[in-house]
Amino acid sequence: MSSKRIEWLDIAKGIGIFLVVYAHARAPYNSYIYNFHMPLFFLISGILYKSGRDLKSYIFRKIQTLYIPFVSWNLIFIIGKSILRHQEISVDYIIEVILTLQKDGEFLGATWFLGALFLITVIYKLLDYYISDMPSKRWILLGVFAAWGIIGFEITLPYMLSRTFILGFFYAIGNFGKEFFLDLKLNKTTIVYMVIAAGTFFVIGHYNSANMGANEYKYRILFVIGALAASYVTLCFSKIVGAMGRKYIFSLFRKGICLMGKKSVDIVIWQFVAFRIVIAIQLCLNGISLTKLLDYYPMYSERNGWWIAYTLAGIVIPIVWGIFLRGGIWGKVLRKIHVVN
Template identity: 25%
Template structure:
C-alpha cells in the first residue's frame, strides 16, 4: 500500500504542483525505506539470489525500456515531443548509458532512482552481511553514512561525480533505516490509541522542514543533510502509520495496492501521458505547437492543471496494466483449457 502511495506522490511531484516541496521531502526515501523494510535476512547467506532479483527487478527493466524509448526517440521527435532527432551515434551512446544505468531517456526521467536503488541495495547487502544484521552496528553504520554524505556535500558541493557518490550513500542510509524500522517495530513507545495522532504530527514535521529546506534526494544539502534526513524519515513513518489505519479491504486500500503492483508501469508511462494533456491544453488555449516540447508539463499552465496531469499520469498507465493483466489471464486460461483437452 505504501509503495502505491509513493508512486502516486512521485507522479504528482512531477506536475509542478504547489505540494512539490512537501512531496519531494519524503516520497523517494519512502521507496528506499520500504525496500529495506522488506529485506529478508536470509539473503545475507544467499547473496547471489538477492543480486539476481535486483538485476531482474531493477537493471533489466531499466535497460529494456530505455532501449525501447531510444528506438522510439525519432518517432516522438517527428510528432513534436522532442526538440532534436538522434543520430546513430547518439543512439549507441544512450544505449551504453542504459547498460550502466547512468542515463535515461527524457520520457523515462523517473528511472534515475532505479539505478540508485540498485546500487544502494548492493551496498546495503554488503553492510548487512558484514554486521550480521546487528542493530547496534547498523545504527553506527547509519551515522557514518550520514556524516560521510554531509561531509562530501559540504566540501565538494559543485562536483557532480562526488555528489552522485554521496547520493548513493544517502540512499543506502534510507534502505538501512527501513531494515532498522522493521527490527524495532515491536517496541511500542507511543500508546496504540495515539498512533494516528503521532503519524499526523510526523507529516506536519516533514512539511515544516520542507518549507525551510527544499530540494530532492540528489540535492547537496551540506550541513543541513541530517535535518533533511529526519524530515524524510518522519514523513515516511507518518505515511506508514496512516496506511496501517486504512482498512485493508477498503476500496482505497485496494486501489493503493494495485498502484503499488503497477509501479513500473506508472513510472514508465506517466511522462508520455503528460504529453497528451499538454497537447489538449495547447489546442484549447491556442498555443504554439512547439510548446509540446516543454517538460514535464507546460511551464505557464502546468501549475494550474497539476491535478489533471496527475490523474492522467496515474489512470492511463493503470488502464494499460489492467488490460495487460486481463489479456495475460485469458491467455493462461486458453492454455490450461487446451492442456486439459489434450
C-alpha cells in the first residue's frame, strides 16, 4: 500500500464518525449503531496497517498522531478545570491519563478511542515485528487477538480494558482480510452479499444489545457477527459513494463524507465540547442558569428534534475548530509539538 490516501476508506471513516456522533446524540435507532460503530473503525484501521514500516518509525508515528493528542488535550482540560474550581489535582489520575487508561469525563469522553487505538496498534506492531515471517503469521496474530477478545468478553477488566481487547480483535480481522477488503468490486455478487449482510445485521440489531463501555452484551457471538456484517455493508456502500458520478450534488456529497473521514480525529476529540454549546442554548431557552452547564453529560435533551442540533454541532464545530487550531502562528506551534496533526 502506498502512503496516498484511499478515498473510499476516508468515506468509510466519514460514515463511521457520523454514526458515532449520531449515536452519542441519542438519535432514533441509535441502539443499532452501538452494535457496530466502534468495531468498524478498528477494522478500517487494521486494513490500513502497514507491516513494512520499521518498528521505530511506526511507533514514533503513532505517538505523534494518537498518543500526544490524547494525553495533551486531556491533561489541558483536567488541569484547567482543577485550577478554575480550586480543586486538588489527583496525581494518580494524571498518571492514568498518561498511561491512556483515563480521560476527561466531562468534555473529552470520546477520546478513549485514541488511547485504545494507540495501545492496539503498538501491541500489534510489536508482535508482527518479533514473530518470525512465516505463511501462518497473520493466522497467529489473528489467533492472539481473538484470544484477547474472548478474555475481554468473559472478564470485565478495570479501565474498560475489556473493550480495548475486543476491539483489538476487530483490528486484527481488518489486517487479516486486508486484501479481501481492498479488492472489493462493485458487481452483482457484491451487491447481493451486501443486501444479505444488511438484512443479517438488522435482524441481529433488533434482538441484540451492546454496551462496550460496561462490557455488556445480550448475545456476544451475535454482536461479533452483526458488527462484521454492518462493517462489510459500510465498506461496500463507501465504494458506491466513491464511484458516484461527478455531477455537483454527487460530488458535494462524496467530498463532504470524505472530509468527515479525514477530520475524524478532530471530531472524536471535540464532539462533546461542541455538545456543550447546544446544551447552553437549551438551558437558556428553558430559563436555566448556565451555572448548571456541567450538570449534564453528554447532553441536556435530545427530544423534539434536538438530536439533530447535537449531531450537526458534533460534526461541524470540531471540523471548523480543527481548521482554526491549525491556522496562524499557534497552528505552527501546535503542529510542531503534534498536539494537532
